[in-house]
Structure formats: C-alpha cells, structure tokens
Amino acid sequence: MPGPRRTQQERSATTRTRLLEAAYECLLDGGYAATTVGAVQQRAGVARGTLLHHFPTRSALMAGVVEDVVERRLEVLTTLGPTEAAPPSSWDDVVDLVWRELQSPAFAAALELWVAARTDPELRDALLPLQERIFTTVHRRVTRLADAEDPRAPMLVQFTIDLLTGAHLAGILRPRAGTSAVVEAWKLTLRQLSDTSVHSGTN
Template sequence: MADGRLGNQRHSKRRTQAERRAATRTALLEATVECLVEFGYSNVTAAQIAARAGVTRGAQAHYFATKAELVVAGLEYATGRIIDQFRTDPPHGPTEVETVMALVDRLWALHDGATFTALVELWLGSRTDPELRRHVHRLNKELTTGMSEILTQVAPDFLNRPRGASVMLTALAAIRGVVLMSFVSSTRTTTALWTVTRGEIGELAADAIGRS
C-alpha cells in the first residue's frame, strides 16, 4: 500500500509536456539576457545561450530558429516582467512630487541593471539592422507606455499637467544618459552624476506641479 502511495506521489510530481516546454523556453529567455550582458550582441551566439540555459542546440532551434528571434524574445520577456513588477508593487509617496520621484528612483534602478544593458546591446546592433531596429523601437515603446500607465495609476494628475509629460520624458532621457556614461565611468562618478541629475529632475517635477 505504501509503495502504491509513493508511486502516485511521484506520478503527481511529474511535469506535463506543456510545463516542460514552458520551463525550457523560460530558461532560454533568461539565459539570453545574461549572455547579451556578458558577451554583447555582436559576439553572443545561439550555442552560448543554449549552453547557459542547459539545453541542446537542437532544442534551442526548435523554439527559436535564429539568434535574432531569440534575443528579441528574451528582451520581450524581460520587459514584460519589469512592467508586471511595477504594476504589482507601484511606487508611492506621501505627496505627488514624492510619488513621481519614487517612480524616477525605480526607473533608475531598472536602467542600472542587466535588462537595460542587454537592451543597449540591441540598440547598438539595430543601428545597421533595420529589422532588429523595428523590434527595438517596439520594445522601447511598450516600456514607455507601461511606465506612463503606472504613473497615471499612482499620480493621476501629473501627466495631465501642462509640463508633466515633458518632465517624465526628460527624466527618462537623463536616466539613460547617466547609465550610458556609467559604462565608461567609475561608480563614484556615476553616483555623483546621478545625485545631481536626480536633484534637477525633482525640481522640474515640483515646478510642474507648482505651476499648474
């Protein structure tokens, strides 16, 4: 009887084919982001990604026929997770300007991480690749739209203010500029630059609220 129950438990823990396929696909997508960061778009290969994911080259090709398909899917996956995390735990502050700055801080943390580094690699690759550029443009638009929706959720009035949208576009451009500089600067220099930049963004946000 005990052996029968143990057999049933083992059987119940077996993953379905759909679950195994989903797990393999997720492993490939996560490995893609890691490999883009480590090797760069021009140097990374589908074989490297498959090895990092712990799957065979044939299994990788079954899910994604080309490297371009794989890296775009990997960034789609990472972008979607970022937006989902923001929606699940949106930033809040006691005042409107503090809520806006809490979102700015979250955006900074997001861009100062592996996903944005991988996205930069795709930006560089897309400069001479029109097809890849089309995907990069779409991913950037999805991320920007998602952030705007979350800001509207946590600070409903801000984007409707005369300068609200321009402040957020400025903040996003400034964040990306500082992060790009971090690729060739020391941590100390980057931290100092972000401190100054954040202060300027805070003044812009407060001014936009105060002038409305």
C-alpha cells in the same frame, strides 16, 4: 511520493524559459555579439536540436529575448511602483523610480539590443513592434505616480525619463562625478515646479 507528471506543454514552456534566461545572462555578461546560438545552448545545458526546436534561427532567439527584456523592464517598474502600504507621495518618488529602473539589469540588456539594432536589420525588425509598447507603458506607469491634477505631469515625466537616461548613459563606461547631484537637482526643480503649479492655480 512523486508529484504529478508534467505535461509536454509544461515541459516545453520550462525549456523555453531556460533558453531565454540563458540568452538574457549572455547579453549581460558578454553583450549582443557574444549572445550566439552556441553560447546560449551551452549556458542553458540543452541539446542543439532542443534549442532549434524553440528558436530555429538566431533572429528568432533574439526576437524572443526582446520580448523577454521588455517584460523584465515592466516587471521592474511594477515592483518599484506604489503599493497600498507605501503609495507615492511626491515627485521625488517619480525620480527615484526612473533612476532605479535605469540601474537595473533589464535596462542594461535592453541597451545592448537597442544599440545592436542600429546595424542589424533583423534585430531592428524584432524591436520595432515592441519599442512603442515599452515607451508608452513606461511613460504611463510613471505618470501614474505623478500629480494627476497637474496638466504638465506627462511632459515633466518625459523630461525626467530623458534627462535621467542621458545622465545614466554618460556614466556607462565610468561613473561620473556629480551625477547624484544632477538627480537631486532635478528633484528640487520638480518640487519647485509643483509648488508653482499649486500657488498659481495650475494655469
């Protein structure tokens, strides 16, 4: 027995999701330059008129992709975050969280967009309203994993994000020997700073 028929709004939402998924996959496979309206249409398997109904221009499509990538990055952080069964127990958890998020496809797609935006004014306009949101939200969520009693926690989280992002980007073209040692050394540094904070009364 067939299920209830979907409404036009539900069908439209499904099609939009399929188009954004296709655009996301295009970004990962071929980069920003290859993520054209035609390529997305072909990958999504829809008529050109259908795509243009949802995204009349490539700029509109890219704006939708930007929002989609932001949500994917935040979803990764939520998935990797603490649970009742396994709450975070140390700064090591913070480092592991940030490092795993940097390895995610969502970050790879975000990197494609951010680099392209340097010379694409329309894409930059689409990114700017969301840039502060992603930076602020990521920082806030990661800081929640850290020692809330330590007043230095927000700054140490920022150091962690910046250091690990740089380490990751340095190995984009080819993995660099010693990167894992850098990650482990930073964990040790954070543990030592945390111990210092406890023994000094967090002065």
